Amino acid sequence: MLEAIDEATAKLLGTVRRLTDDEIRQPSLLPGWTRGHVLTHVARGGEALRRALHGQPPYPSQEARDADIEAGARRPAADVLADITATADAFRAAVAGFPAERWDEQVITPNYPPFPRSELPVRRLHELEAHHADLGLGYTSADWSPFYAGLSLPEPLRSQRADRLIMQGRAG
Known part of the structure; x- marks a missing residue:
């Protein structure tokens, strides 16, 4: 899984390296979000999943999550690239060093039923591929x-991936 991540x-990161400040502020395919919003969400998601790995709440609150994404969306492309790089490195290090005997422990997060920690890397891979x-x-x-x-994805990831296939005319 780490190799796929x-x-x-x-x-x-290769895509983000090519973005100008103007391009990062252009609309994404997600309604109401610019590319900066999407990329900041990916960075904050890396942090959130790393915190969840260690049994901490993914975000202080929904309001804090939304404010972080909104503020981060307006940054220069170089700052967004640095943020995604740093959070990706931190997530990878946390997963690589996580004790094998703890992967079956349950993660409790708001808005989702409990799931095993072993799903956190799957969720990260989904974020990277889908949001790219x-x-x-x-x-x-x-x-x-x-x-x-x-990959056999758990819900809601399975539906999110299917929605993107439908949007791109590739249902299946």
Whole structure:
């Protein structure tokens, strides 16, 4: 799983490296969100999943999450790139060093039923692949890694992936 996350992270970072400040402020494929919103969400998501791995609440509150994304969306492209890089590195290090005997423990988060910690890397991979396509920069579901495209996802990730396939006319 870490190899798939590393590959998806590298592809996303390659896309972000090419963005100008103007391009990052352009609309994404997600209604009401610019590319900066989507990318800041990916960075904050990395932090949230790392906190959940350690049994902490993913976000202080929904309001704080939303405010962080809104504020981060207006940053220069270089700052967004640095943020995604740092949070990706921190998530990877946390997962790589996590004790094997604790992966079956349950994660409790608001708005979701409990799930095993072993799903956190799956959720990260989903965020990277799905939100890369959401940027509207030519990366589509056809570019998803075969590993991710064939992965049996839990809900709501399965429905979110299916929605993107439908949006791109690739239902299946």
